[in-house]
Amino acid sequence: MAENEVIETEEQQEFDPTMCDEICAKYQDWPGATIPVLQETQDAYGYLFPELVERIADDMNMSPHQIYGVITFYAQFYTKPRGKYIIRVCRGTACHVQGSGRISEIVKEEFGIGDGETTADVKFTLEEVSCIGACGMSPVIMINNSTYGNLKPEDARKIFKDYASLPDEG
Numbered sequence: 194m195a196e197n198e199v200i201e202t203e204e205q206q207e208f209d210p211t212m213c214d215e216i217c218a219k220y221q222d223w224p225g226a227t228i229p230v231l232q233e234t235q236d237a238y239g240y241l242f243p244e245l246v247e248r249i250a251d252d253m254n255m256s257p258h259q260i261y262g263v264i265t266f267y268a269q270f271y272t273k274p275r276g277k278y279i280i281r282v283c284r285g286t287a288c289h290v291q292g293s294g295r296i297s298e299i300v301k302e303e304f305g306i307g308d309g310e311t312t313a314d315v316k317f318t319l320e321e322v323s324c325i326g327a328c329g330m331s332p333v334i335m336i337n338n339s340t341y342g343n344l345k346p347e348d349a350r351k352i353f354k355d356y357a358s359l360p361d362e363g
């Protein structure tokens with residue numbers, strides 16, 4: 194499977210601007226509303242793809258350039274699809290010393306993705322992060338809001354396989 198290919202999602206193929214228009218209408222007379230508008234549209238559509246950004250700009254009487262200025266400034270905004278499951282592998286010093294590099298390699302082996310990449314089925318995204326504040330249980334990973342510590346490579350592989358076998362719905 195070519196996991197790293199450019200991903201065209203349904204959002205891009207069948208963009209329905211209704212939710213975007215409704216969100217923008219709520220904030221129409223609120224100066225400086227760009228951040229809540231982007232947060233809500235991202236929540237609604239998953240990520241901020243070009244057609245959506247243009248529509249937001251239109252609705253908010255701004256230029257796409259201004260919108261992208263905000264998007265690129267804040268780490269909370271995404272212009273690429275992100276997986277249903279976000280695997281965060283801590284690469285801080287304590288975790289690094291305890292072998293977190295091997296865990297990133299296992300993600301690559303299991304899903305074919307590197308740091309910042311998403312599988313073609315949009316199920317998994319890998320994010321290597323700095324210390325997540327649980328150094329006492331290094332090496333540590335998070336998958337969405339669940340934390341897994343003191344991970345041996347075989348434990349990590351089992352956890353990844355368990356997530357991979359979860360059904361797509363829900």
Ligand code: FES
Nearest residue numbers: 283285288324327
């Ligand atoms: S270095 Fe990984 S939790 Fe602190």
